[in-house]
Amino acid sequence: MLWESVKLALRTVQRNVLRSILTLLGIVIGVASVIALVTIGQGATDKVTSDLSKLGSNILLVRPGGGALGPPGGNDSRSFTERDVNDLRDIPGIRAMSGSARSTKTVIFEGSGQSVEVTGAEPGYFETLDWAFTAGGPFSDSDNRGGETHCVVGQTVVNNIIRRDPAVGETIRVDGVPCEVVGVLAVKGNSAFGQDQDLTVIMPLRTFQRRVAGNTRISVITISVATPQDIQDVQAAVADSLRDTRKLPPNVPDDFTVRDMTEMAQALSSTTAVMTGLLGAVAAVSLLVGGIGIMNIMLVSVAERTREIGIRLAIGALGGQVLTQFLVEAIVLCLIGGLIGATLGAAIAFAGSTALGIPFSFDAGVAVLAVAFSGLIGVVFGYFPARRAASLDPIEALRHE
Amino acid sequence: MLDALPSRALISFRGVRKIYGVGEATVHALGGVDLDIEAGSFVAIMGASGSGKSTAMNIIGCLDRPSQGRFAFNGVDVTHIENDARALLRRNYLGFVFQGFNLLSRTTAAENVEMPLIYRGAKRAERRALAEQALNAVGLLGRENHVPSELSGGQQQRVAIARAIVTDPLVLLADEPTGNLDSQRSHDIMKLLRELNRERGITVIMVTHEEDMAAYATRRIVFADGMIAKDTVGAR
Numbered sequence: 051m052l053w054e055s056v057k058l059a060l061r062t063v064q065r066n067v068l069r070s071i072l073t074l075l076g077i078v079i080g081v082a083s084v085i086a087l088v089t090i091g092q093g094a095t096d097k098v099t100s101d102l103s104k105l106g107s108n109i110l111l112v113r114p115g116g117g118a119l120g121p122p123g124g125n126d127s128r129s130f131t132e133r134d135v136n137d138l139r140d141i142p143g144i145r146a147m148s149g150s151a152r153s154t155k156t157v158i159f160e161g162s163g164q165s166v167e168v169t170g171a172e173p174g175y176f177e178t179l180d181w182a183f184t185a186g187g188p189f190s191d192s193d194n195r196g197g198e199t200h201c202v203v204g205q206t207v208v209n210n211i212i213r214r215d216p217a218v219g220e221t222i223r224v225d226g227v228p229c230e231v232v233g234v235l236a237v238k239g240n241s242a243f244g245q246d247q248d249l250t251v252i253m254p255l256r257t258f259q260r261r262v263a264g265n266t267r268i269s270v271i272t273i274s275v276a277t278p279q280d281i282q283d284v285q286a287a288v289a290d291s292l293r294d295t296r297k298l299p300p301n302v303p304d305d306f307t308v309r310d311m312t313e314m315a316q317a318l319s320s321t322t323a324v325m326t327g328l329l330g331a332v333a334a335v336s337l338l339v340g341g342i343g344i345m346n347i348m349l350v351s352v353a354e355r356t357r358e359i360g361i362r363l364a365i366g367a368l369g370g371q372v373l374t375q376f377l378v379e380a381i382v383l384c385l386i387g388g389l390i391g392a393t394l395g396a397a398i399a400f401a402g403s404t405a406l407g408i409p410f411s412f413d414a415g416v417a418v419l420a421v422a423f424s425g426l427i428g429v430v431f432g433y434f435p436a437r438r439a440a441s442l443d444p445i446e447a448l449r450h451e
Numbered sequence: 452m453l454d455a456l457p458s459r460a461l462i463s464f465r466g467v468r469k470i471y472g473v474g475e476a477t478v479h480a481l482g483g484v485d486l487d488i489e490a491g492s493f494v495a496i497m498g499a500s501g502s503g504k505s506t507a508m509n510i511i512g513c514l515d516r517p518s519q520g521r522f523a524f525n526g527v528d529v530t531h532i533e534n535d536a537r538a539l540l541r542r543n544y545l546g547f548v549f550q551g552f553n554l555l556s557r558t559t560a561a562e563n564v565e566m567p568l569i570y571r572g573a574k575r576a577e578r579r580a581l582a583e584q585a586l587n588a589v590g591l592l593g594r595e596n597h598v599p600s601e602l603s604g605g606q607q608q609r610v611a612i613a614r615a616i617v618t619d620p621l622v623l624l625a626d627e628p629t630g631n632l633d634s635q636r637s638h639d640i641m642k643l644l645r646e647l648n649r650e651r652g653i654t655v656i657m658v659t660h661e662e663d664m665a666a667y668a669t670r671r672i673v674f675a676d677g678m679i680a681k682d683t684v685g686a687r
Contacts, residue, residue: 054569065557361553364514365567365614366542368535445514448549 051371052378059379062351063386073347074387076340077427081391081420082398083333088416089399091326093408095319102315108145108278109178109311110285112271112292116303128296128305129267137295138271141287143280148175149268151258155225157251159211166207168224168251170258176202178274186218186233193232194254199261202233204248224251227261240407281310337424340387341431348380348435359439360447373440380432381425388424392417459526460487461621461654462511467520469506469677480506482677483520488670490621493648493655495665498674505626507674508658512545512624513537525621542570546615546653550627552607554599560586560610561595567618585613589643605636609643616647623647625657629664641667 063070115127135149150171157166175181176188189200201224208217212231221228229251238247259266275284285308292306352359359372396412403410464486471478481503488494488511498504509515510522513529514537521530524540532540541547554563564582573581586592589609599607608628615623625644629637645667648655659665673681 051569051572357553358555361555362566362570363538364512364541364547365570366538366545366618367570368538370535371570445509448553 052374055375055378056382058375059382062379063383069347070383070386073343074340074383074390076336076343077384077387077424078340078391078394080333080337080340081388081424082395083336084330084420085392085395085417086398086402087326087329087333089396089410089412090402090406090408091322091329092411092413093399093403094406095322096411097408098318098322099315102311102318108275108281110273110275110281110288111309111311112273112288113307113309114269114305115307116305129269130271130292130306131268132266134292134295135268135271137291138273138288141284141291143276143284143287145274145276146174146177147271147273148172148178149255149271150175151255151263151267151269153258153263155262157207157211157225158223159213159220162211162213164207164211164249166211166224166249166251168253168258168262170255170263171252172255175252175272178272180274181238182236183233184236185216186231189232189254194256197256197260198254199227199229199257200232201229201251201253202235203231203252204235204250205237206246206248207251208234210249222251224253225262227257229253229257278312281312285310337427340424341384341427344380344384344428345431345435347383348376348432349438351379352376352435352439355439356442356447356450359442360444360450363442363444364448369440372442373436376436376439377429377432380436381428384424384428384432385421388421391424392421395420460523461490461525462486462488462656463521463523463526464507464510464517465521465523467507467510467517467522469503469510469515470518479677481510481517484677484679486672486679488654488656490654491648491652493645493667493669494657495668495671496656496658496674497660497665497671498680502674503677504658504674506677508624508626508656511622511656512547513540542567542618544621546618546620546623548608548611548615548623548625548628550630552599552604552611552631554607554610554614556599559596559598560591560602560613563599563610564614564617567614571618581617582613585617586610588616588647589613603636604632605639608632608636608640612640612643612647616651616653620653622654622656625655627658627660629659629661637661637664 112130114129130149132149138144138147148171150169152167152169154165155168156163157168172194173188173191184205186202188202189198193200201222203212203217203222212220212222214220217231217234219231221230223229235248235250240246253262255268273284273288275281288308289304293304296305298305362372396417399412400410464484467481467484468479469481471480484503484507486507496504496508506515510517513524516522517530521528523529525544529537529540555566561579561582564585565578568578568581583592583595586595589612591606591609591613594602594606599610602610623644628644629640632640641664644655644657647653657668665671670684671681672679
């Protein structure tokens with residue numbers, strides 16, 4: 051009986067292809083957007099999480115300027131001094147740390163050149179961020195103290211500018227300053243914002259300050275904490291120490307920010323979750339509208355087929371059997387919409403993920419849930435028309451033209 | 452417990468009234484009818500429109516219930532049974548043939564005939580076999596896969612008759628079965644009904660306007676103003 055109803059429903063859908071498709075559009079759009087949004091949202095979260103984990107684990111970033119999530123290093127903010135950094139070194143729980151400054155400069159090798167983000171950092175920088183080398187190694191502490199013109203380059207710099215193997219031992223010009231390449235960094239790929247993280251040159255902080263930047267400013271202090279449990283203690287100790295060194299009176303707020311990257315990862319994930327939730331609500335409205343469309347078309351169908359219903363009732367169909375038939379028809383209609391929507395949504399998510407450069411993390415569970423939910427819409431919005439069909443008076447229905 | 456009806460007849464009306472509407476606008480479609488129809492008879496019900504014959508048919512067909520009086524089917528008082536129970540009665544004991552054939556369009560003859568069996572929960576193979584038998588009985592073997600629009604009016608009515616008899620009913624109710632057919636086909640259909648009545652023992656109750664169709668019946672009941680005006684027994 052149920053199978054017969056399904057077959058009958060499929061036949062009805064087949065007979066009214068255009069009408070069925072138009073009716074289903076709401077459900078299709080609803081399900082497609084749910085799946086596309088959830089999939090892209092999940093992909094974005096995965097991407098952000100993996101990017102942040104690439105930054106290294108248990109990282110604290112200290113930047114000048116107060117405020118929670120404002121742009122780092124505003125114009126009026128006081129940058130750090132070497133003393134600020136040095137006073138932090140004795141804080142227990144720190145695995146490695148480095149003050150750094152950066153600037154975009156032209157890097158030239160044998161006539162070919164390009165704008166590159168140049169960073170001045172202490173040797174601890176590489177350990178702090180868990181950066182590996184494919185050739186050579188970091189510059190030394192004495193390189194930093196002596197202001198030696200040594201540098202470490204990313205793979206893109208090797209590929210685009212140096213174009214020579216091995217790159218280690220070659221001398222590049224950074225803003226006109228000749229610098230010997232001592233190491234090549236392992237490939238990191240694009241950042242969350244699509245920036246090529248391998249297009250980079252890192253040189254000793256002092257060399258950078260004296261020869262490239264022309265000042266002694268330190269814009270970021272990167273700290274790696276030994277164990278995750280210590281992060282908050284270290285964070286507090288860093289803030290205390292900086293306030294102390296920078297002689298901030300008790301009633302003046304911090305003129306720097308100590309940011310826990312794990313915290314930031316969570317903040318980003320929860321932002322993504324909120325966005326996904328909001329867009330999901332939009333999708334839910336679309337599903338609701340789709341459901342009303344289903345109800346409308348089912349009412350039309352019941353009116354059109356009043357005579358057929360009369361015949362069925364006369365030859366012995368129970369009210370419940372007629373109800374089942376129309377309910378199944380609504381459910382089948384919605385499930386078809388759900389399946390089309392799921393396929394479309396997955397396709398959109400795939401295209402979107404590829405375009406945004408994030409992983410395509412399709413969740414079959416979500417798809418199954420979305421399709422099942424569209425079936426539920428069929429039940430909810432198909433019930434009233436089906437009820438109406440089942441309660442028709444057979445005599446009246448048979449008389450219906 | 453309901454009082455036993457005094458009749459052992461297949462169909463039994465006792466003081467059946469049917470009143471439509473309320474107050475001034477009430478219409479007495481049936482005005483206290485007593486009627487017994489024995490199993491195995493072939494009854495023609497006649498009368499002008501508004502005479503109450505359709506109302507009587509609807510009550511016999513368990514599609515409608517009396518406002519007053521009692522109606523018994525096969526010795527059981529079914530005056531007050533629920534809708535679903537009446538549907539089961541139709542499903543198990545009654546077959547319907549309508550003036551307008553009332554076949555489902557774009558549905559093959561075999562599928563139309565199988566429809567009542569689907570509601571009985573019969574298996575596919577069983578349905579096929581029974582539908583084929585019924586179509587054979589009405590002389591339509593070989594047309595199983597034709598849809599109604601590919602069949603003549605007479606053939607469509609034969610499909611409808613096959614649909615009505617596929618469940619092996621006690622009673623076949625035919626509401627002006629030849630109303631939409633020409634004379635030759637009308638006589639063919641009547642001969643088929645007479646054959647089903649004689650050879651299978653199916654009780655046939657038929658509403659008709661036409662004298663020569665009523666002549667096939669063994670009993671003729673004429674309604675007028677909600678009452679039985681004439682009731683004559685005797686075959687042609």
